[in-house]
Amino acid sequence: MLYPLKFEPIYKDYIWGGRNLEHLGKKLPEGIVAESWEVSTHKEGISIIANGDFKGMAFNQFIEKYREEALGRKDLKEFPIIIKFIDANNKLSVQVHPNDEYAFNYEQRQKGKNELWYILQAKPGAKIIYGFREEMDKETFVKAIKDNRIDSCLKYIDVKEGDIIYIPAGVVHAIQQGILLAEIQENSDLTYRIYDYHRTDAQGNKRSLHIEKALQVIDFNFKGKKGKYKGLKLEYENFTLTYIALNKYFSLELYESRGEKKFINSENIFYIYTFLQGQGEIKYGEYYLKFKAGESIFIPASLTKYTLHGDFKALRCYVSEENMIEEKKRHLSEKGYSLDEIIL
Numbered sequence: 001m002l003y004p005l006k007f008e009p010i011y012k013d014y015i016w017g018g019r020n021l022e023h024l025g026k027k028l029p030e031g032i033v034a035e036s037w038e039v040s041t042h043k044e045g046i047s048i049i050a051n052g053d054f055k056g057m058a059f060n061q062f063i064e065k066y067r068e069e070a071l072g073r074k075d076l077k078e079f080p081i082i083i084k085f086i087d088a089n090n091k092l093s094v095q096v097h098p099n100d101e102y103a104f105n106y107e108q109r110q111k112g113k114n115e116l117w118y119i120l121q122a123k124p125g126a127k128i129i130y131g132f133r134e135e136m137d138k139e140t141f142v143k144a145i146k147d148n149r150i151d152s153c154l155k156y157i158d159v160k161e162g163d164i165i166y167i168p169a170g171v172v173h174a175i176q177q178g179i180l181l182a183e184i185q186e187n188s189d190l191t192y193r194i195y196d197y198h199r200t201d202a203q204g205n206k207r208s209l210h211i212e213k214a215l216q217v218i219d220f221n222f223k224g225k226k227g228k229y230k231g232l233k234l235e236y237e238n239f240t241l242t243y244i245a246l247n248k249y250f251s252l253e254l255y256e257s258r259g260e261k262k263f264i265n266s267e268n269i270f271y272i273y274t275f276l277q278g279q280g281e282i283k284y285g286e287y288y289l290k291f292k293a294g295e296s297i298f299i300p301a302s303l304t305k306y307t308l309h310g311d312f313k314a315l316r317c318y319v320s321e322e323n324m325i326e327e328k329k330r331h332l333s334e335k336g337y338s339l340d341e342i343i344l
Contacts, residue, residue, distance in 0.1 A: 002069050002300040004282055004289050007047040007059065010037035015201055018089025020180050023121065024276075024294035026085075035086050038296040039272055041079040044189045051289065059298075072268040072301025073321060080111075080319050081250050083274055083296060084183045085120075088175040093207070094129060094150060094195040098217040099169035103190055106213075112169045114249045115185035116343065118315060119163040120276060123178030127156045131171055131226050138220055145211060150195045157227055164229040164244055166343045170219030182274060184317055186249055192217065230341040232332065243332070244315075245343035246325050252343075253316045260309040267324055271299040272317045273308075280310015 009026065017034025026036060037045040041060035049057045063070055063079050071079070097113035104110070117128075132141075133155045144153050154172065159165070159179065167173050172194065175181070192210035200206050231242040231254060238259035245252040255273070257280065265271070279292040284306040291297055291312075299306065320328075329339060 001285070002066060002302050003052055003284060003287065004303065004306070005052070005054065005059075005062075005298040005300075006050040006289070006291075006295060007039055007298070008050050010040065010045040010047065011035070012037070012045070015199060015207075016090040016092050016177075017087050020087040020089060020121070021085055021294075023180065024085060025292060026294050032089075033087065034089075035084050037082065037084050038274060039081070039083045039298060040187075042082055042187055042189055045082075066300070069302040070298075070300045071270055073319070075321075076319070078187065080187050081272075081317065082183075082185050082187055082189075083272060083315075083317065084185075085294075086117075086175065086179075086181050086183055088177055088179040088181070091176045091197070092174050093193040093197075094154065094172060094174045095191050095193050096172050096214050096218050097167075097169045097188070097192070098190055098213070100186075102169075102217050103188065107190055110190060111186045111188040113186050113188040113190055114169050115167045115183055116245060116250075116252060117163075117165045117167065117175070118182045118184075118244075118252075118254075118276075119159050119161055119165070119179060120182060121180040122160050122163075126159055126178040127176045128159055128165060128179070129154045129172070129174040129176065130157050130165065130167075131155050131173070131222060136220055138215060138218070141218070141220070142215065145194070155226070159228070164231055164343075165227070166225075166229060166245070168219075168222070168224060170217055171222055171224075172218060182276070182315060184245075184250055184252055184315070229343055232337055232339070232342050234337075243342050246328060246339075247344055248322060248325070249319075251318050251320055251325065254313070255316050256313045257308060257310055259311075260307060262307045263305070265299070265301065265304045265306075267320060268301050269318050269320055269324075270301045273297045273299070274315045274317070276313045276315065278310060278312030280308060280312045283307040283309065
């Protein structure tokens with residue numbers, strides 16, 4: 001029987017990081033730590049299982065060996081997402097990600113990158129960059145790049161704890177300093193940097209920019225919602241469930257527990273719980289697994305019954321087939337709930 005999996009965090013020491021992941025209970029290595037990759041099979045950071053009989057096994061090898069039992073959906077040829085914690089102790093580069101079609105055609109059949117941020121902590125006045133300040137076309141933006149006045153084109157948005165921001169492929173964006181967040185994204189590490197504040201690395205070298213590729217993938221006609229989402233919050237007796245995203249890339253919920261809840265996985269899909277606050281335990285069969293803030297647990301599709309117990313807050317991520325997503329949307333609509341604040 002497959003069981004809930006924990007993982008060893010994968011730490012990244014990018015120049016804009018700090019030590020703020022310690023606020024999540026992380027035991028960090030020395031020096032700057034920018035990201036903690038929590039669950040991943042990407043070649044740039046493959047998770048290692050940290051518990052049970054599979055302890056020490058690479059997660060991609062586990063998925064390859066137990067693909068259908070682990071993922072459920074037969075159409076999933078690889079693990080589809082990456083979950084990270086990001087410490088923006090300093091500001092990140094202004095960047096953009098390609099969509100699936102571009103990445104497949106021009107980046108050796110890789111995935112594109114749609115991503116979502118859940119703000120865990122933000123210093124007063126903290127901001128993100130999201131798209132353009134006003135309508136923009138390619139020619140005008142190219143001239144701004146040449147004239148070194150990119151900043152005048154960009155839209156800044158204030159953020160605080162609990163804010164939800166969705167970054168579709170093609171949208172120019174950046175995290176500014178003083179923000180700790182969780183990121184859920186497609187299984188991709190494709191990033192095209194547009195502007196990096198003329199910074200240098202430890203060897204005194206400027207990081208590469210990718211202007212030409214960025215100009216090919218920026219969506220200058222983006223008509224989606226520009227800013228923050230609230231999610232659809234539903235109150236129950238001993239827990240609160242907030243629907244955040246329901247789309248083909250990933251679905252995400254915020255689960256806030258005040259006791260015990262039994263789950264039955266009738267959809268035959270995997271779940272990932274990323275714990276943000278508190279602690280508790282998961283019971284499956286006759287076994288128990290304790291968890292605390294800063295940890296993530298993968299629930300394989302074949303584990304159809306389990307119970308969560310404790311006082312905690314967690315993000316719950318999964319990837320459903322399109323018909324299941326539409327069924328859930330219909331159910332919420334029929335109950336009278338508005339889907340305006342959900343990322344569809």
